[in-house]
Amino acid sequence: AQSVTQPDIHITVSEGASLELRCNYSYGATPYLFWYVQSPGQGLQLLLKYFSGDTLVQGIKGFEAEFKRSQSSFNLRKPSVHWSDAAEYFCAVGEDNYGQNFVFGPGTRLSVLP
């Protein structure tokens, strides 16, 4: 069965600094990978997804993520963080885009200092 780990429970960065959130997965085949963001008191919003092709994917709000098969990783990055990016970020892996086996990581909480 697939699994997802996000090693960092809480990250604090200054506004304008770069950001990288780590995600590692365990899955036997090529996974479908996702990053979601949850702002305080709100539901989840899809940031980006990877299915195949170019391993560097662009998402909304200036985020990008890179799929590295050799490292079983799908890290999320942003070159310059804004105060509004403070939220909880979830990495997720699925067998495909419409399968039922959809697993989320524990999440990383991002705080942004002014």
Place this chain on the structure above:
Amino acid sequence: SQTIHQWPATLVQPVGSPLSLECTVEGTSNPNLYWYRQAAGRGLQLLFYSVGIGQISSEVPQNLSASRPQDRQFILSSKKLLLSDSGFYLCAWRTGRETQYFGPGTRLLVL
């Protein structure tokens, strides 16, 4: 465009009381529907999913149940809440090869 509604947004219930959370989807037909729970400090856990009216699959055995009385309505229920049922409940939908999209969530506190 498709939208997904959940209510209530926040709920405080005593231990042993019943629960009913509702999720409805607009702008799509025959969606797959999902209930997730996010407990404090933990990731999302899939509770139930449904591929059609009256069809419910349970991922985790517990005192919760789900029903789908209409194509675009998904209900999460409990006869007697436990303290451990506290958490943030998210409904999600997808159709065909679309990615899952999530509702705004219901924050449940069991006291």
